[in-house]
Amino acid sequence: MPSYTPPIRDLQFILHDVLKLSQSDLPGHDELDPGFTEAVLEAAGKLASEVLAPLNLPGDQQGCRLENGVVRTPDGFGAAFEQVKEGGWTSLDCDPDYGGQGMPYTMGVATGEMFVSANMAFNMYQGLTHGAYSAIHAHGTDAQKQTYLPKMVSCDWTGTMNLTEPHCGTDLGLLRTKAEPQDDGSYLITGQKIFISAGDHDMAENVIHLVLAKAPGGGAGTKGISLFIVPKMLVNEDGTLGARNGVSVGALEHKMGIHANATCVMNYDGARGWLLGDLHKGMRAMFTMMNEARIGVGLQGYACAVPAYQNALAYAKDRLQGRAVTGAANPSGPADPLIVHPDIRRSLMDQKSFLEGARALALWSAHLVDRSHLADDADADGLVSLMTPVIKGFLTDKGFETTVLAQQVLGGHGYVEEWGMSQFVRDARITMIYEGANGVQALDLVGRKLAQDGGKHVMAFFDLIKAFCKEQSGNAALAADILDPLKAASKDLQSAAMFFMERGMKSPNDALSGSYDFMHLFGHVTLGYVWARMAVASQAALEAGTADEAFHKTKLATARYYMARQLPMTATHLARIKSGAATVMELDAEAF
Amino acid sequence: MPSYTPPIRDLQFILHDVLKLSQSDLPGHDELDPGFTEAVLEAAGKLASEVLAPLNLPGDQQGCRLENGVVRTPDGFGAAFEQVKEGGWTSLDCDPDYGGQGMPYTMGVATGEMFVSANMAFNMYQGLTHGAYSAIHAHGTDAQKQTYLPKMVSCDWTGTMNLTEPHCGTDLGLLRTKAEPQDDGSYLITGQKIFISAGDHDMAENVIHLVLAKAPGGGAGTKGISLFIVPKMLVNEDGTLGARNGVSVGALEHKMGIHANATCVMNYDGARGWLLGDLHKGMRAMFTMMNEARIGVGLQGYACAVPAYQNALAYAKDRLQGRAVTGAANPSGPADPLIVHPDIRRSLMDQKSFLEGARALALWSAHLVDRSHLADDADADGLVSLMTPVIKGFLTDKGFETTVLAQQVLGGHGYVEEWGMSQFVRDARITMIYEGANGVQALDLVGRKLAQDGGKHVMAFFDLIKAFCKEQSGNAALAADILDPLKAASKDLQSAAMFFMERGMKSPNDALSGSYDFMHLFGHVTLGYVWARMAVASQAALEAGTADEAFHKTKLATARYYMARQLPMTATHLARIKSGAATVMELDAEAF
Structure with missing residues (x-):
């Protein structure tokens, strides 16, 4: 089974030698001295490598099952999720008003890399929740925030994004899910959504779906779209859980990878939902989630290649095969380790130089996000907006390529599932597709961001x-x-x-x-x-x-x-x- | 389920407009006029698209099973194998002295592309047999040829190559399988081989293993290696099958792809084998198979991307999403087909231009192989030898990339196994690894072929x-x-x-x-x-x-x-x- 070593030294180097985090003029950053961040990173790294990583390959092999309408996650996931919650990792960079710890996003990315590296499919349950949290935080009413955010910050309730329908993904203007207004101000949502990551599971009491749908009077295309909060379990006025809402899992997709994350077909049959943000302005609210999600997917792209590289490297040092062309490097052994061969080096250096560069890019961008929020810096915001499609598209393409390079180092063993290298490739592949396929990112970059402002x-x-x-x-x-x-x-x-x-x-x-x-x-x-x-x-x-x-x-x-x-x-x-x-x-x- | 359309028109163009096959001075080529080759290609294409292609996705999903020591192939494979045999497709370019049809290798490659495109895992049972046939044909005694070749030409018996052991793949000098000489001229073979494609199955009466092993007196490294014929069922003097030999399947590997081909751990426990070619010259004999196999894998590399491209193209024409930037192309529909978008074109043209070029390279190289054999042309032989690592390494890397591009066109549907695009990617991935990982091909090219002669x-x-x-x-x-x-x-x-x-x-x-x-x-x-x-x-x-x-x-x-x-x-x-x-x-x- 593959192992995972948290890259604490490298993260610390970027945070302090390169970004000089604690010398930043941003609020709260003076507390982020090297000793403090190291303690946080060490704790996250320990949980990632000791609890989450060992569940990665078994989770892939077992996958999720749909049993009588209920999604069952792989063995061990529930207990691990409790540990993540207890450690406060779901609330790290969330608003203290709702139970968060208020750390900068940069720290969320630094710890997040390790959680993704250890177990990408597992980390998605929490990652999607964070996206939904952000959308409610940005666009919700006070009452909505009070109702949903504390539970989502703690991940007692998890969240989802519901965009895609069978006939439309990129072109959301075509969507058919309907929202009918009710006298009490709620809506009845009816339609089918597909490819809903973490759409249902057995690790949380409730799942809060954010659903794009068309309410009457909005006109054609994306202009008519609104965003709705549709909880799996209705929430009573006192915050306790009420009746089951009219939303159910139609099927689980059989996918190339991320088997341990439940990718659901969600059926909404007059499910009760509440408008999030302005009527007919759903796309804008959705993009709050989408931009965060795209940077998050860029992070996934390189993060899931980190253990692939680590295990390729370990194999290259361990496996004896052939002799160095410049003379035996291990003369007392039957052969030299693979790492003496120039073409193996070329591959390892391609991997290493990409991954360390990607890590620096992710953390620098996260720091710009913090600057844009904490200091209301419009220039930083503009730069992040410009670079978001690059982070998503480039880091996922190259991250996938890196997993393929790593798999190749192991030769035939890389192709056999027991070694775990195939899983890295299969998991990485989705990052090029979801949250806007990479061709859509390129279009966003050239067709919109380049000429923006x-x-x-x-x-x-x-x-x-x-x-x-x-x-x-x-x-x-x-x-x-x-x-x-x-x-x-x-x-x-x-x-x-x-x-x-x-x-x-x-x-x-x-x-x-x-x-x-x-x-x-x-x-x-x-x-x-x-x-x-x-x-x-x-x-x-x-x-x-x-x-x-x-x-x-x-x-x-x-x-x-x-x-x-x-x-x-x-x-x-x-x-x-x-x-x-x-x-x-x-x-x-x-x-x- | 993906469909497959045989590229008859394009194959004919390369054979006749580019290579001018029937105008060649090579023996027998005057018969290969466009009408004749079209009839052959049409028949092969019909079998490939109507019989083999529909078994591809089910074969991937069902895979092979090891039941009480016997490998069971997926449903329908046995009946399809009979049709391939009855159609004479296993004997197309084999020696008429042993029941072959004596067509040039070029025709074997042209038809082979279609069989691989339709069902790569299935075609490997026959492909490996062809490699073993070639080795016995080149290095066997008359008696060995009479005993084995007719049955292998018809694929009543199939063949395998046994090189890799748990601790060595590329560096065969390290291998440990032993061959002990017996008084009757045979050897007892003992050791374990891994990653043996088509190592066992239920579609043939016998499996003829060609096994690299060390016989006494050969010295260290690759110099001490000999090649042995080790049949699963011993063959009586009259050609009938005798007792079971001491070779068994230890396990089936769980792989990323080619699930329908049985990749076996083979255990040799004093199995009876017979020397093929000269004692201690096994590497040379093995390379007869290897060179053919490497060109064959190059063929696989692009051939399994052909249906990936075809299905991506069909999706791009069918799926309505967004509008052309230059104005609606399908104004009466809700959106334009994907193919109007420049970035989708870029992807499709990358795929198309690679695949058609690869096809031309494969057929040109096959024609050079025919020239080297039929006209004893040393220059043609030298050119093929130089280009073999390029064909293997480049066509498989780019073939894999092409399957990834094709999968991407389908967005999320490309990631769901039911659509079949994931299988193309997973199957293509092995071609970069087996028969010498592509880094080894690059080493062969630069370290050996470039300075050769x-x-x-x-x-x-x-x-x-x-x-x-x-x-x-x-x-x-x-x-x-x-x-x-x-x-x-x-x-x-x-x-x-x-x-x-x-x-x-x-x-x-x-x-x-x-x-x-x-x-x-x-x-x-x-x-x-x-x-x-x-x-x-x-x-x-x-x-x-x-x-x-x-x-x-x-x-x-x-x-x-x-x-x-x-x-x-x-x-x-x-x-x-x-x-x-x-x-x-x-x-x-x-x-x-």
Whole structure:
């Protein structure tokens, strides 16, 4: 069975050496000194590695079952969920007014990475609840907040998002679920929703569904959509649970992965629901959840590749096969460990350099989210909005690729389920699909975010890199290997953005044909940027005479790898983008 | 359930417009006129699409079971296997002296693609038999050939390859299975083999295992290895079946995919075996199987992505979601089909342009194999030997990627097993691993094939492209979009080969750190070359006033797509290669 080691040292490095968390001017951040965050991370890491990780492979093998309308989670999940709740992990970054601990989102992401790495399917029950919590917190009435939030913060009640229907996912304007207004101000919800993660299970007293539906008078398309709170068990005025609501599980999907998370067909048969936010403004309320969920899925994308890499690495050090081409490295043994072979190194370095870069990107973005909320910083908000599709699309594509690389290191054993590598690949695959398939992320980036507010946010992103490079202009030690490649990659990104601006208005297909490549080009530049920041931080630590020389030298070597071996992809993406729509759109549909 | 449409038109185009099969000077090829090959392909395609394809998803869901030591294949497999045998499909390109039909290997590959596309797990029972047939045909005594080949040509008996043991796969020098010589000239084989595809099943009277083992006196490492024929049921002198041999199935592996093929742990407990080929020269005999098997796996790599693409395409035409950015394409419907969206096109064109190029590469290579055998052409043999790791490594990596792209088109439905897209991904994944993991292919290419015979074969490959480009130097219509990109990509490949030659001797790690990128760079140039040849063929057909204008115009458009959108990858591969070993090998193993 795969093992999992929490990356505490690396998380601490990013939080303190790179982001300098406790020196931030944001409220409450002065308490987040290295000793405090380390204690939090250690506790989360212990729970993740000792309780959740051992349930991952068994959970995949057993899966969820639907028994007489009730979803049963795999053995051990219920007890583990209690431990997560008791440890206060569900309330970490929630509002203290509703029982939360009020830590910044950055800490939620840092601990969340470990929970996802340990057991992605398990962590989704809590993750979805957090999304629903955020939507109610942002859009609910005081009474709704008082009724639902304390129970959701503690995960005594869990939450879901209900968007997709059999005939529509991306294009929600087509949805058919109906909401009929009642005299008491509630609505009766009728329709079928599919692909509802954590739609039902046996670990909580109640499940609070947030459901998109059409109420009368809203008009066609997405304009007519409203968002409703539909609890599985109706809640009495005194907060106790009442009768069962008219919502039931129609079926469980049989999926490629995340077997231990219940993906439900949900049937609403005149279920009682209450409007959340404004009538006919459901899409806006839903996007509160969606943006958080998209960053969360980006986190999943790389986090579920972390143990894949760790176990590939352990195998590469352990498995004896062949001899190093430069002479035996293990002359007393029958063969050398796999890790001596350059192509195994190439694979491990591809994995390592992506994962550490992704971690830095996730935490930097989380820190920007905190800045946007705690300091009402509109620029930070704009930057997060711009980067959200990149975080979701790029980190999940590359995270999946990383699990495939890791699986490959084990050869035939990687293909056998008992070794657990296949599960990482199968689980990672969903992250490219849900919360908006990655093609939709690319469309969001190029079709909406790029030109948002007159292109202000993308200009701010370029300014950030320019300012950083200028600040480091005297840094001779990092110039050739780190800063020059970053500048070249950034130039490719600017060139692509310019191409879209020139072509986009008169020939939108030219821009959209390159949207996917642009998302990846953007992702590479972003990872190049955070790698350069990490290199500067490690250089500073070494110059200051750190006691942990090995860590920082490894960090610098890994930064150089990313620059030399990953950033050259930007040239190919740019070439693809600049070829425009000509070859993409030439054929008639019938010609395929 | 997914459907499958045999690509008869495209196969015919490659066989006749591109390879001009029946105009070849090879023996028997004058009979292979378009009418004849079409009849063969139609018959194979009918069997594949009507009998084998409908068993693919049920076979995945049911899998194989081990019951009291006997492997049971999924429902319907036995009856389908009889139909394949009765149709003569197992004997198509086998030696007429042993009941074969003596058709060229090219026809075996053309029909084989369809059988793999329809049901990869099913086709492996026959595919492994063909590999074992080839080894016995090449290295067996007359008596051995008479005993085994007729039954294997008909697939009354099937075959296996037994290489891997629990502690060794790639490094066969470590293997422990022992062969003790007996007075009657036979050997007693004792040991355990793992990952044995089609190791046992209920569709044939006998299974003929070819087993690598160490007989006394051979010395250490691979030099001491011999190859043995070990039948499951002993064969009497009169050819009838005798007693059960001392070989049994220890377990079935639970795998990510190819569930319907029995991957067995085989236990040899003093099983009686007979030497195949020379004592202590087992690796050579095994490589007869391995080379054929590697080309066969390359074929699997793209072939199992063909139905994935077909079903993604069907979904993209059928599923209504969103509107074309340039104006509604289906104004009377609630939304436009997915295929109007540029990013869906990008994905479909990536799939289509890879698959059609891969098909042309597979058939061209098969034609070279025929030339090497039927005309004893050493140059053709050298070219095939050079390209075998590229065909195996590149076509399986890209084939897998293609299944992932296809799955993505279906969004959430792609992740649900009932739709069948997940199976294509899970099945395709093994092709990157077995018959030598793709990293081993890259090592074979750069560490062995490139310098083989003084680099003669890679020079011959470059000469081929040069000659082609020279021949087309007056072809203005194809110059900018087809020929120039091919030349540029080929230059990148030459530059990489030059880098290896300069560095390889004094710093082998510099070459091996770039081996994987070189394999892909080579693959892109090879596909660029066959695409250019297809473009020339379609151009000629159009100029000659073909009745099938739409087909050839589509072919030209797809060629342009490959050149514009895939060939730019060569620059990135070259950049990675030229960065050498520095960043790849810098870290100590402990620093990871």
